[in-house]
Amino acid sequence: MEPVLPTRRPKRADARRNFDVLVAAAREAFAESGAQPSLEDIARRAGVSIATLYRNFPSREDLVEEVHREEVVALCRAAGTVADLEPWDALATWLHRFVEYIGTKLAFADALNRTTDGFQACRKAMREAGGPLLERAQRAGAARPELSIDDILRMISGVSTVEYVDDAQRERVLAVTLDAVRLR
Incomplete structure (x- = not known):
């Protein structure tokens, strides 16, 4: 059975792409250094601005x-x-x-x-x-x-x-x- 879990994933294709690359970059950063990488580093890894990160993930x-x-x-x-x-x-x-x-x-x-x-x-x-x-x-x-x-x-x-x-x-x-x- 597939669990139904809340997500913030946007519906627009361009916003979804940014969301997905941010999640992938965060997963990679967390795997390397636990919960400590900076949000700026995650945005940089994803190739998006910090404003884009905060628009998708306020915290x-x-x-x-x-x-x-x-x-x-x-x-x-x-x-x-x-x-x-x-x-x-x-x-x-x-x-x-x-x-x-x-x-x-x-x-x-x-x-x-x-x-x-x-x-x-x-x-x-x-x-x-x-x-x-x-x-x-x-x-x-x-x-x-x-x-x-x-x-x-x-x-x-x-x-x-x-x-x-x-x-x-x-x-x-x-x-x-x-x-x-x-x-x-």
């Missing part, structure tokens, strides 16, 4: 929210791609995708706690995408029944936002975390 929060929205849509789509796996494998695969999303998008790591309408809609979309996977695993006796998808997403977010020595360490910590969810 940094608005720009971060739009980049986050696009990433959440991709994450939600991923839930549909694992549906034919065994219940536990489907949930674990999607949670690994969630970890990749959080781990490579540290500018958005606090998104589960933001209170704007856009971030709340994103949180809801993630719960709606992952919830059925968890419920299916719980019905199959593969996941602990007392856990909610919100519990798991918060737990996974917590272990995803710390720095690790290497990928192997991150995978070990994630395996232990998922083991706490799995019912044996």
